[in-house]
Amino acid sequence: MKWPVRVLELVGGAVTGVLEALGRFVVLLARTLRGLVRPPFDLRALVSQVVRVGVDSVPVVLVTAGFTGGVLALQTFNGFARFHAEGFVGSVVALSMLRELGPVLTGLMVTGRAGSAMAAELGTMRVTEQIDALVALATDPVKYLFVPRVLAGILVLPMLVVLSNGVGIVGGYLVAVRLLGANPVVYVDNTFQYLGMEDLWSGLIKAAVFGGLLTFIGCQRGFDTTGGAEGVGRATTAAVVSGSLAILVADFFLTKVLF
Amino acid sequence: MTKRFGAKVVLDAVDLTVPVGESLVVLGKSGVGKSVLVKHLIGLLEPDAGSVRVLGDDLWAVPSRRRDELRRRFGMSFQEGALFDSLSVGENIAFPLKRHTKMTKGEVRDRVAECLEAVRLPGMEAKRTSELSGGMRRRVGFARAIALKPEILLFDEPTTGLDPINTDVLVRVITELNHRMNPTMVTITHDLSVAFAVAERVALLDEGRIRADLPPREFETSPDPRVRAFVLGDSSLEDARTAPEEVSP
Secondary structure, three states, X not given: OOHHHHHHHHHHHHHHHHHHHHHHHHHHHHHHHHHHHOOOOOHHHHHHHHHHHOHHHHHHHHHHHHHHHHHHHHHHHHHHHHHOOHHHHHHHHHHHHHHHHHHHHHHHHHHHHHHHXXXXXXXXXXXOOHHHHHHHOOOOHHHHXXXXXXXXXXXXXXXXXXXXXXXXXXXXXXXXXXXXXXXXXXXXXXXXXXXXXXXXXXXXXXXXXXXXXXXXXXXXXXXXXOOHHHHHHHHHHHHHHHHHHHHHHHHHHHHHHHO | OEEEEOOEEEEOOOOOOOOOOOEEEEEOOOOOOHHHHHHXXXXXXXXXXXXXXXXXXXXXXXXXXXXXHHHOOEEEEOOOOOOOOOOEHHHHHHHHHHHHOOOOXXXXXXXXXXXXXXXXXXXXOOOEHHXXXXXXXXXXXXXXXXXXXXXXXXXXXXXXOOOHHHHHHHHHHHHHHHHHHOOEEEEEEOOHHHHHXXXXXXXXXXXXXXXXXXXXXXXXXXXXXHHHHHHHOOHHHXXXXXXXXXXXX
16 A cells, blocks of 8 residues: 555544544533433432532642642742732732632542543443443433533532632641741731632632532543453552643633623 | 354354254354354344344344343343353342332242252352352352343353263253243353253354354264364364255255
């Protein structure tokens, strides 16, 4: 075969592959969105996923938020001290946590914990024919597997972010006041002085979107698994990588829209 | 029907009819596409060309709701059982009953116990699926498949990888289910002893086509070299190429 034909074949094959994957993704997304608004809903499955995505993620989210708030206070305190603006550290920590770091870091941590677990679980179900068994039992696997997980992500991420914000602010306070000797009254005053409800809401909207994104991508990667145990490993890695990237990209556009 | 995966034609214009109440066994070498064939029968795979007609309906021409109604008339047992890991044995069998019937909790419990009796695993409801051996997993898979009292039963490699004793137990269970329920049955296997124990008709899938489709006794004595190679387990006979239509049954 002549090389130009070969090159064309390779390029054509790659383009077709990408379009096929994109098509499958869009179809799955549409089926999931339809499932999210169409009853019946499996309340038991939803509660179970809320526990797995939310409750089980609390420790890792709290540790991340606490240390992030602390580091933020440490960095800004030293910087602000150069022009005697240490009093504003509380504001910076609170605004950063509510508007940006709370939702994004929580989203990334939950992607690593729950998104990867979903990809591994659904991937294993795929390679052991459990998903085929669902279809054979006249059960829509998207409604049964995706909907409770995605709904749990959308509901739980904002709650985790509220926790994360609180612990981040406390972490910042402890570092600034206890470690660096900032005035506690001034610090607390400044923390809340420049905060508005829109800061909280915008962070929570981001969190709900991230929750939907990371759970859907985790499920989709698992659902499309091929190739046995190795395929499950690939799907798990892909769920973390693409889930994290999706959160960072969505964060940019949401920030642009919300602020 | 025809099915391709990439450039490979797995099913090449396969034409197969199973009359109501008959037990058909499809034999074939590993990797020849037997599971692909059985997955088409219940709509897990869609043919690239041709159609699959079930109880008068073209599976891929009807709306998805109707396709699901048809699937409820099937019971399928998968190669390794395909039991849901997150559920107990009892919950696995109760799964289709809870989703597709209005049975009370007590009725579901009774039906689960009945299905477990039928596969010779009474009182196993509370076991986790991870505690089961390979043979037990298959039998729980059978129990789940018969829970809705289906008219059509599909068995995908029911005995592959099992020891002779477990194989015998499974063959007896399949035979008993056949006598008790009189379903239309399609069994996919490469095990001749299983085939001749449960079949009323035996087909050989070979190189994407149905090479032979005969009653068990005639299949066993068929002069077709590909059939003989399979029956005798002699690969050297495969090389004697004869088109299926040239062989008189």
